[in-house]
Amino acid sequence: MLAATYTQGKGFAITDVPKPEIHADELLVRVHATAICGTDVKIVRNGSRRAKDGQRLVLGHEFVGTIEAxxxxxxxxxxxxxxxxxxxxxxxxxEACKLNMANMCADYSAFGIDMDGSHTGFVRVPAAVIAQGNIAVLPENVAWDQAALAEPLSCVLNGQNSVDLKAGESVAVYGAGPMGLLHVALGAARGANPIVVADTNAERLGKAKEVGATVTVDSSRESVPERVKEATGGRGLDIVFTAVSVAQIVPEALQLLAPFGRICLFAGLLKGKSEVTLDANLIHYRNLVVTGTTGGCNADYRAAMDLIVSGRVDVRLVISHVMPMSKMGDAYELALAGKGLKIVMRGE
Ligand SMILES: [Zn+2]
Ligand SMILES: [Zn+2]
Structure with a gap:
């Protein structure tokens, strides 16, 4: 079966791999839809932080399908x-595992990160994955392409829960890539208003409007703080999410907050480029909360899947391409060139 692979220390290849065998305590899943994530692109460029030297990894961790065996x-x-x-x-x-938050376990494993993932026809699901409750059972009428986005949406949900986003609160999102757009869509579903989105790409800002942004700011030529002042009558924002890996925006993002405001540093920054200078008095005198999240836990995953399946969050606008798995080379070419938004590959 065709697979998108990365061999640690050697590089990326689309190649044939054998269909996995399963043990008595495992499941085999036929992949119906699997999305390409920024993490896959990062691994192709820089390797996996968790794979062993020389290990060949089938990429992909955002997937849905049917149980084959x-x-x-x-x-x-x-x-x-x-x-x-x-x-x-x-x-x-x-401790993290006892709280059922494997995303915070120092010794976690993941599909496509340190074991074979979903950018291929079939995936072996190990016993621990079944035992820890990672599997969400889907209804008959599931739209596969959309359900494949439950994982990125679970990360966004974790981010929004960390700052307790409530209806009527004002929000800004830095970055209108797929994750930023999911923040907008989920924020809108939770009743946030206004929702300000800043990006430098006009096309992505257009998408942000379609997904639910009320104000878009082209930060290449407009001042985000000025536009936020306008949008909030000078008061400032309740919540800011950073969904772009640019360190310089963090000090600016902090300034946008009103008293009792919260900021979630949602995007990770490049190693060696993650130090920023923050005005501690802003945090002190405005009673701000500064937090960050990475990934999501199983409860977030199931909740995100419910949001998609019930239609409360419409992820269709975030999907730019749906391609058959046989065109996986073209799909990766697009992803590596930074083109489009979410690219979903369809299995048989
Ligand atoms: Zn992902
Ligand atoms: Zn653990």
Whole structure:
């Protein structure tokens, strides 16, 4: 079966790999839809932080499909069931794992990061993934392409929960890439208003409007603080999310907040480029909360899947391409060139 692979220390290749075999305590999943994530692109460029030297990894961690085979020791699952699989699973012993937050486990594993992932026809699901509750069972009428976005939406949901976004609160999102747009869509669904989005790409700002932004700012030629002042009658914002990996925006983003404001540093920054200078008095005198999130836990994944399946968050506008798995070379070419938004590959 065709697979998008990365061999640690050697590089990216689209190649044939054998269909995985499963043990008695495992599941085999036929992939129906799998999206390309910024993380996949990062691995192709810089390698995986968690893979061993020389290890060949099938990329991909955002996927949904049907159960193709059930190990003889597995109960509760049947062939043909439609499922989504949250990609991270933990050591099972640490504090984070006890809280069922594998995304915060120091010793986590994940599909497409340190074990074979979903940019191929079939995925082996190890016993720990089943035991930790990573599997969400999907309804009959699931729209595969959209359900594949439950994982990125789960990260966004985790970010918004971390600052307790409530209806009527004013929000700004830096960055109108796929993650920024999901922040806008989820923020709008939660009743945020106004929603200000800053980016330098006019096309992406147009998308942000379609997804639910009330004010868009081209930060290459407009001042974000000025536009925020206008949009909030001088008061400032309740919440800011950073969804772009640019360190300089963090000090500016902090200035946008009103008293009791919260900021979620949602985008990770490049290693060696993550130090910024913040005005501590802003945090002190305005009673601000500065936080950050990475990934999402299984509960976030299931909640995100519910939001998609129920139509409360419409992720269709965030999907720019749906391509068959046989065109995976073209799909990666687009992703590596930074073209489009979410690219979803369809299995058989
Ligand atoms: Zn992802
Ligand atoms: Zn752990």
């Amino acid at each position: 059930v190990g003889s020791g597995v109960t509760g699952y049947k062939t043909g069931m439609r499922i989504g699989v949250a990609p991270n699973f933990g050591c099972g012993r640490c």
